[in-house]
Amino acid sequence: MTLNDLHLIQARELAGKKKIILRCCMAAGCMSSGSANVKQRLEQAVAEAGLGQEVEVRGVGCLKLCCEGPLVQADPQEVLYIKVTPENAPTIVATLRGEPADLPQTDLNAPFFKRQLSVVLANSGVIDPERIEDYIAAEGYQALHEVLTEATPTEVVETMVRSGLRGRGGAGFSTGIKWGTVAKTPGSRKYVICNADEGDPGAFMDRSVLESDPHSVLEGMAIAAYAVGADQGFIYVRAEYPLAISRLQIAIKQAKQLGVLGSGIFESPFNFSIDIRIGAGAFVCGEETALMASVEGKRGTPRPRPPFPAESGLWGCPTLINNVETLANVPPIYRKGAAWFAGIGTEKSKGTKVFALAGRVKNTGLIEVPMGTTVRTIVEEMGGGATGGGHIKAVQTGGPSGGCIPLPHLDTPVDYESLGRLGSIMGSGGMIVMDDTTHMVDVARFFMEFCMDESCGKCVPCRTGTVQMHHLLCKIMARKATPRDLEKLQELCDMVKHTSLCGLGQTAPNPTLSTLRFFRHEYEALLQPDTFGPHRTADHASLPAAETTLLHLRQTYRARAVEATTRAAAETTTTPTTAK
Amino acid sequence: MTSASVQPPRQSTKSTLDHASGDKRFRILEAHMKKHQFRHDALIEVLHKAQELFGFLESDLLLFVAHKLRLPPSRVYGVATFYHFFTLKPKGEHTCVVCMGTACYVKGADKVLAAVQEHTRIKPGETTPDNQLSLLTARCIGACGIAPAVVYDGAVAPRQTPESALEQLGKWEAK
Numbered sequence: 001m002t003l004n005d006l007h008l009i010q011a012r013e014l015a016g017k018k019k020i021i022l023r024c025c026m027a028a029g030c031m032s033s034g035s036a037n038v039k040q041r042l043e044q045a046v047a048e049a050g051l052g053q054e055v056e057v058r059g060v061g062c063l064k065l066c067c068e069g070p071l072v073q074a075d076p077q078e079v080l081y082i083k084v085t086p087e088n089a090p091t092i093v094a095t096l097r098g099e100p101a102d103l104p105q106t107d108l109n110a111p112f113f114k115r116q117l118s119v120v121l122a123n124s125g126v127i128d129p130e131r132i133e134d135y136i137a138a139e140g141y142q143a144l145h146e147v148l149t150e151a152t153p154t155e156v157v158e159t160m161v162r163s164g165l166r167g168r169g170g171a172g173f174s175t176g177i178k179w180g181t182v183a184k185t186p187g188s189r190k191y192v193i194c195n196a197d198e199g200d201p202g203a204f205m206d207r208s209v210l211e212s213d214p215h216s217v218l219e220g221m222a223i224a225a226y227a228v229g230a231d232q233g234f235i236y237v238r239a240e241y242p243l244a245i246s247r248l249q250i251a252i253k254q255a256k257q258l259g260v261l262g263s264g265i266f267e268s269p270f271n272f273s274i275d276i277r278i279g280a281g282a283f284v285c286g287e288e289t290a291l292m293a294s295v296e297g298k299r300g301t302p303r304p305r306p307p308f309p310a311e312s313g314l315w316g317c318p319t320l321i322n323n324v325e326t327l328a329n330v331p332p333i334y335r336k337g338a339a340w341f342a343g344i345g346t347e348k349s350k351g352t353k354v355f356a357l358a359g360r361v362k363n364t365g366l367i368e369v370p371m372g373t374t375v376r377t378i379v380e381e382m383g384g385g386a387t388g389g390g391h392i393k394a395v396q397t398g399g400p401s402g403g404c405i406p407l408p409h410l411d412t413p414v415d416y417e418s419l420g421r422l423g424s425i426m427g428s429g430g431m432i433v434m435d436d437t438t439h440m441v442d443v444a445r446f447f448m449e450f451c452m453d454e455s456c457g458k459c460v461p462c463r464t465g466t467v468q469m470h471h472l473l474c475k476i477m478a479r480k481a482t483p484r485d486l487e488k489l490q491e492l493c494d495m496v497k498h499t500s501l502c503g504l505g506q507t508a509p510n511p512t513l514s515t516l517r518f519f520r521h522e523y524e525a526l527l528q529p530d531t532f533g534p535h536r537t538a539d540h541a542s543l544p545a546a547e548t549t550l551l552h553l554r555q556t557y558r559a560r561a562v563e564a565t566t567r568a569a570a571e572t573t574t575t576p577t578t579a580k
Numbered sequence: 581m582t583s584a585s586v587q588p589p590r591q592s593t594k595s596t597l598d599h600a601s602g603d604k605r606f607r608i609l610e611a612h613m614k615k616h617q618f619r620h621d622a623l624i625e626v627l628h629k630a631q632e633l634f635g636f637l638e639s640d641l642l643l644f645v646a647h648k649l650r651l652p653p654s655r656v657y658g659v660a661t662f663y664h665f666f667t668l669k670p671k672g673e674h675t676c677v678v679c680m681g682t683a684c685y686v687k688g689a690d691k692v693l694a695a696v697q698e699h700t701r702i703k704p705g706e707t708t709p710d711n712q713l714s715l716l717t718a719r720c721i722g723a724c725g726i727a728p729a730v731v732y733d734g735a736v737a738p739r740q741t742p743e744s745a746l747e748q749l750g751k752w753e754a755k
Contacts, residue, residue: 029725032736066725069738201681201720239628239665240721280624280663283719297623298655299662358683358724365725396682430724432682446685450719456662 001259001266003145006136013137018056020096022046023125025071027062027211028243029204029365034086035070041089042072049093061212063125064113066365068106073125081105111381112363117344119352120328121368124212129247132254135215141260143334144219147226148268156227157183160330163338164350169195169286169323170401170427171503172349172416178320181310182228185318190230192221193314193321195291196237196244199283200399201450203430205354206324208366210237210244213328214251218261218274220327223334225272228320233274236291239281248276283400283454287502288313288321290456301458302502323428325354345371349415359396359432360387369414376410379433390435394518398427400447400454401507403514404440423514423568425507440519441526444512445473451508462505465496469512476523482530486523487558490516494561517568599644605633606644613648620651623659627666636667664719672707672714674752676745677731681720684728688741692728693717695742699749713752 024039042057063071068082072092081092082104095101118124127134135141147156161176182190194217198206210217221233237245252274255261263271277295284290285300292314294300313319329351333341345351349371355378358364362384369378375395379385386392394404397414403424405412412418416426434443452466472489475481493509493516500506516523599606612629616622626649630641637660646656660666678684678693693704696715702708704717723729726738732748 028736029723029738032723032726032729033738069726198722199719201685202683202724203720204722204724207722240718278625278628279665280628281665281719282663294624295621297619297621297625297659299658356724358727359686364683364727399682430682432686432724434686438686443686446682454719 003142003149003266006141006145009133009136010139013133018054020051020055020077021075022055022057022092023060023063023073023075024057025061025063025069025125026059026129027066027208028241029062029066030069030071031243033069035084037086038070038072038084038089041086042092045089045093048090049097051093051096055093055096058128059130060126061124061129062121062208062366064116064121064366065106065363067363078108079105080108112365112367112384115373115377115382116368117352117370118368119332119341119344120209120216120325120354121212121366122332123216124208124366127213129212129214130250132215132251132258132260135213139335140215140331141219143331144222144226144260145266147223147334148266148270153183153227153229156223156334159334159338160227163333163341164345165326165329165333165341166349166416167323168325168329168353168428170398170425172426175322175326178310178322179224179227181308182230182318182320185311187318189232189315189317190228191314191317191319192225192228192230192233193288193291193295193319194221194233194235194324194327195286195288195321196235196241196324197279197286197291198238198241198324198428199286199454200401200428200430202356202358202396202399202432203428204356204358205366205429207241207244208356209324209328209354210241211247214244214247215255216328216331217248217324218251218255220322220330221274222261222265222272223330224320224322224327226270228318230320231271231273233272234277234295234314235274236277236279236285236295238279245276245278252276282456283450284456284502284504287504290502291321292319299456301456302504304501325429346413346415348417353414353426353429355414355429355431357383357431357433360390360435360438361385361392361433362387371415372413374411374413375405375431378414378431379410383433386433386435390437392433393436393438394434394440396424396432396434396443396511397430398425398507398510399430400450401425401503401510402427403510404434404443404518406518423510423517425510440515440522441473441477444515445470445477447511448473448508451504455504455508459499459501459505461496461499462501462508465492465500465505466508468492469496469509473512476526479526479528481526482528483524484530486516486527487561490561490565491554491557494564495557517565609633609644610648613645618649620649623649623651623656624663627656627660631666636670638668669707670711673712674733675714675716675731676749677716677718677721678704678745679721679723679727679729679731680717681722681724681727683724684720687727689728692730692740692742692745696745696749699746713749 025035039059046055070084072081072084091101123138157180160179165175166172196206282300285294287302288309290300290302309319309321342350352368352370354368357367394406396404419426448470452470455462455466457463469492472485493513497509613626642656646653680689702715704715707714723736728740730737730740
């Protein structure tokens with residue numbers, strides 16, 4: 001494989017392109033509404049109409065507006081048909097010959113589409129994810145070629161640092177610095193892992209990227225591997241995503257056949273192969289040290305860091321772990337330049353972010369917007385507001401590790417720092433809209449139940465803390481709790497947050513803390529009066545030593561919790577917001 | 581570090597004796613293990629295959645895997661029970677998986693689940709006494725755009741209501 005071969009494939013594809021393309025969404029959302037049948041009937045209808053020479057029916061990845069599926073887009077007419085049934089197929093084909101038709105369609109100039117800026121999703125809904133030729137026609141694998149032939153690994157890392165890309169998995173660590181650390185760590189064997197264990201309930205961006213454009217992730221991994229000096233990669237993907245797994249398998253096979261993966265890629269000394277590891281349904285495996293244990297075939301329990309995976313990861317070797325969306329950002333950065341990428345977004349958060357918009361909002365689906373877009377723009381303008389005439393109450397980001405953004409703060413721009421200030425996190429990109437039918441205490445209970453079930457049980461604060469917090473939240477929901485229970489809940493939140501081993505436990509109290517901060521009245525409305533009177537003041541001298549220590553700990557945590565709440569409240573009031 | 585560098589010795593071809601039960605599926609499973617060169621880190625892949633072949637992982641099967649991969653049975657059992665995807669109990673004829681992800685939850689998945697529970701009188705994770713239906717819940721199947729979603733026998737159904745779920749159960753019962 002040489003650059004010439006790539007250009008040949010690209011030219012052949014472009015020359016063979018038919019005049020009209022019917023793009024039929026074949027991502028999991030539309031597939032479950034029967035888009036496979038729609039595609040088959042469209043092919044049949046095209047053949048029957050004798051239009052086989054001019055019309056191509058192409059199965060593509062996500063067309064983004066998942067709530068209206070199955071979706072079919074006609075090019076170059078630029079019409080997006082919604083809720084297509086197999087029976088509509090002949091009518092759609094008839095419209096290609098200019099016949100009028102009365103089929104449900106949606107406005108492609110609506111804010112839902114117009115406000116999007118596609119970098120990661122540029123190929124999503126355009127190319128056939130099961131054909132590597134389609135990806136090559138869209139300039140695929142050219143960035144890998146350029147990197148391998150014209151840049152040294154150090155230069156590749158430098159470009160990544162300049163682009164300002166930050167990890168899209170949640171924490172937002174600089175990708176360039178991470179690559180640099182792995183590259184600098186000596187080791188005869190290094191690994192690159194793609195974290196596709198998208199466990200956050202309410203997030204489906206990584207699934208869509210893998211289903212719509214698997215080659216961009218493979219190319220991103222290969223570039224990363226060259227930069228850090230790895231020759232083996234793993235994609236750790238959830239077993240719940242069978243379609244994504246099968247498309248990845250096809251993509252890896254095709255890439256190997258064409259020689260863009262394997263040994264001596266583009267006639268350079270660089271070797272890189274990728275294996276898929278299928279998860280088995282454990283949320284904690286999204287945490288990097290737990291994920292590596294799982295790749296090694298063990299129970300997915302995390303271990304303390306340091307040593308970080310960059311120093312000692314998979315089988316003790318230096319390992320680079322990046323999220324799917326982070327890796328999918330890599331090829332465009334090298335194709336269009338670090339400066340182009342750094343020009344998008346805000347000062348500290350560069351580029352775009354893909355969000356999975358879901359919940360009680362009119363338009364649900366996949367959106368990609370520049371960093372710094374406000375939550376209000378996403379939810380009200382693009383999402384079209386709440387469903388069924390309800391009123392939006394809050395937007396939840398970051399899943400069970402994140403928090404809620406209440407209505408008065410909807411003008412917060414989405415970037416890592418602004419969301420962090422509100423006690424939420426960017427997370428991997430799930431955005432769930434909640435309206436006045438949603439009870440916020442129930443939401444907190446829901447997430448706590450999730451964390452309780454998913455706690456791996458290795459460290460005590462998380463294992464027992466989540467159970468106790470869940471118990472307290474249930475008690476509050478059942479209207480059996482007193483103000484003292486609420487105080488206890490807050491203390492426990494603080495304790496679990498600061499003493500847990502891994503991210504799961506450290507962030508498990510976030511939804512509760514966030515709802516306590518913004519929707520405290522909902523908790524208080526469920527409380528019963530304290531029947532035991534004010535707190536007993538203990539006489540320290542009369543208590544046994546162990547109890548004195550406990551009491552001391554308790555008082556420390558209580559003081560800290562009160563302090564944290566006061567500080568948070570102060571921040572909220574001092575943070576200038578342009579709330580209407 | 582050790583599990584990568586220390587490879588278990590290759591099994592001799594003579595050891596490919598059939599399982600005492602004479603079940604052909606054990607042979608397929610062993611061929612799968614051989615494909616992974618009986619590596620310890622292939623344990624999860626092997627368990628996936630075993631569950632695909634047998635439907636669930638009974639202790640005899642786990643012992644077989646432990647023996648072939650030369651791993652302590654405690655390690656195999658530990659892994660099999662750690663991950664939600666593996667089940668140690670047989671499943672019913674049909675499976676109904678209600679997605680309880682956040683998007684499905686705020687759109688009424690709890691009501692769908694309650695309706696199914698009331699109708700079948702089993703809790704999530706259980707199978708009806710006549711072995712016809714297993715009721716399960718999922719953490720999130722990533723079908724948030726079409727919430728609430730329910731997976732009936734592996735096929736995802738969009739925008740479910742208590743009525744549509746009971747209708748599907750009725751169809752199975754009629755058969």
